[in-house]
Amino acid sequence: MALRPAAIGGVVSALLLTLPAGPASAAGSIRWTPCGDGFQCGTVPVPLSYDHPRGTTITIALTRLPATDPRHRIGSLVINPGGPGLSGIDFARAYLRDLPAELRARFDIVNFDSRGLSGSTALRCYDTAAERFAALAARLRGHPEPGLSYTDFIGTALGAMWTAENWPAFATLLAGVEKGRWSRAAQENYQNLYEGEPGVACSDQVNPRSFRTWQNAADRAERQYGYFGRIYAWVWSQCRSWPASARQDGYRGPWTARTRAPVLIVGNYFDPATPYAGAVGAARLLPNSRLLSYAGWGHVAFHLRHNDCVDRHVIDYLRTGRPPAPGTVCRPDAPFPVPPAGTASR
Structure with a gap:
């Protein structure tokens, strides 16, 4: 699939592997209802701020693909699609029906949309849609985009009002203008990613305010990692202006807790997004x-x-709770078709 620069390395992140959960337990307060293609959907309320656990609440959207062999069900396998900031529910519908049959039989497959994303209570950077539109219009009035003036924008908005069939295309245009990529707007599928992705990523890291700090980090990354170091350094530069209060509750460690059951970490020697060194460090x-x-x-x-x-x-591992032997390395298949014996090379 195509990756936007702001989501490099994030569309298909490492699966969150959970250990067998023991006998099936009650579903608690989640009310699961059918939502198509064999999936069930539900929501759970959580505090908007855990500093005020009895204050305002928001909802987290979940989806579940029930085990195909409920009599021998082990538990629930919760999967995190990564991103950061991508819809777990969309990921589940796109990829999880074809999980190995052994897992589908023994586990309920559960996924979710993180706080502020998609089906969960969505993060909004404006109080109303009218304020959001006004901000775009004001920006184009003062600084037109190449090939898109304020007049063009207002005329397009007026045209979209003639029929509801025009609204999805106009919504993608708005998303493109807001992101500064209006010429590619028709290719975008806007689901508050431009608020949601940084809402997750920027809240989980320390974000320097100095442009020079980001520039120095990009220079160091290019020297250390070569061609791709600089682009990864700049991917989340939008976090420079993200509210500092958003990360006040971010977890900073320690990362050394001894778990009751063993944790399996899977690392890929030549992963372009999550380097193998990270897996080694986590282990x-x-x-x-x-x-x-x-x-x-x-x-x-x-x-x-x-x-x-x-x-x-x-x-x-998931079925038995036993990880592979220490030092286990799996070899890949050939990335290209192997030519028949005797075939002359060119």
Whole structure:
């Protein structure tokens, strides 16, 4: 799939692998209702601010694909699509129906939209849609885009009002103008990603206010990592102006807690988005963890790479709670078709 620069490395992040959860338990307060294609949907209320747990609440949207063999159900497998800031529900509908049959039989597959995203209570940077539109119009009046003036914008808005069939296309145009990429607006699928993605990412990290600090970091990244260091350094530069209060409750560690059950960490030697060094570091920090290495390429290893070795070890771990032997490395299949013997090379 195509990746926008602001989401590089984030569309298909590592699956969050949970251990077998024991006997099936009650669903608690979640009211699951059918929502198409075999999925069930529900919501849970959570505090807007955990500093005020009895104050204003928002909702988290969830989806569940029930186990196909409920009599032998182990528990729920909660999967995080990463991003940061992508819809877990969209990810579930796109990718999770074809999980290995052994997992589909024994687990309810559960996913969710993070706080502020898509089906959950959406993050909004404006009080009303009218304020948002006014901000775009004012910007174009003072600083027209190449090929898009204030007059063009207002005329297009008027044209969109003639029929509701025009509204989806106009919404994508608005999203493109707001992001400064109006010429590619028709290619965008706007679901508050431009608020939601930084709402997740910028709230989970320290964001320098100095432009020079970001520039120095980009220069260091290019020297250390080569061609792609600079673009990764700038991906979240929008966080420079994100409200500092958003990260006041971010978790900063420690990351060394001993878990009751072993944690399986899967690392990919040549992952372009989540480097193998990160998996090695996580395995060193977590005292009851095991690293499964995939000597291959592409983003993530389990399921999406269709590697039998990785998939088998992960499935066995989830079913039994036992990780693979220390130092296990899975080898990739050939990335290109192997020519028949005797074929002359060119």
